[in-house]
Amino acid sequence: MKDSLEYKGYHAKIEFDSESYVLRGKIEGINDYVDFESPDAKKIEEEFRNAVDDYLEFCKEVGKEPDKEYKGTFNVRIKPTLHRKLAMIALESGESLNQTVEKAIQTYVNSYTQNEVIIKEAVSKLLDEYNRNYAGNLQRGISMVASFMPNMVKGKKNNINMAYKQ
Template sequence: MIGNILEYKGYHSKIEYDAESKVLRGKIEGVSDFIDFETDDIADVENQFHQAVDDYIEFCKEVGKKPEKEYKGMFNVRISPDLHKKLAICALKDGETLNSEVEKAIIQFINMSFESVSLNNKISAK
């Protein structure tokens, strides 16, 4: 677990406290289906998350649907036209595609972020 992020069978959830209801809630991230869970027992949070993932996988099996994998590797990013232009010029100068330049920048950002929390999870380009 990293902070309040849980991982199980390749799925992730951020745990948040709902002060009004006095429960801990989570939602499985990175899939189009809405899969959530909650508990008022901190010792049961991980179990509820695991149960939500297992129930999702079982439901998919029952209806003949392949469970979604988290994050398909594509997303839209909205940036200013000026930043878009500068990035495109950098890519052209480096003989790279725009996607490749963005991927390199994201890798650099993630590696710096992991260094700041002392994790040894460096990544590199495909």
């Protein structure tokens, strides 16, 4: 499932509004506020693209430079003890505080990305192992149950479709 969109270097996260039953999104990472919505999931990406295009056209009309996403600067609020430790590390290594913080963030991001790859590989291996050893047995079990209770497994009932996919 994908809940974010990208177009012309702008990004938006899509959320479902359960009160009005529409999908809503907002362009992230810019100072200006640009949002969009659609009751139709198939059209939400089109609405996002229209919002970006409208934003760029509006900026052009009023002579404003459009905000760029993620300029590389942001404020971080941390505990004073952590701030002090970072400052001491920067001082000892002959770097600025910004350089030290950037290195720390880069290390965290690299670690996160590596962990994500490791987890995806592990899940893939587990699924392969499961499919090799157990999926056939599960399919046979479902077929056996279906033969005893055909009305409960086959067909459509109350707009619910059921199917087993291997």
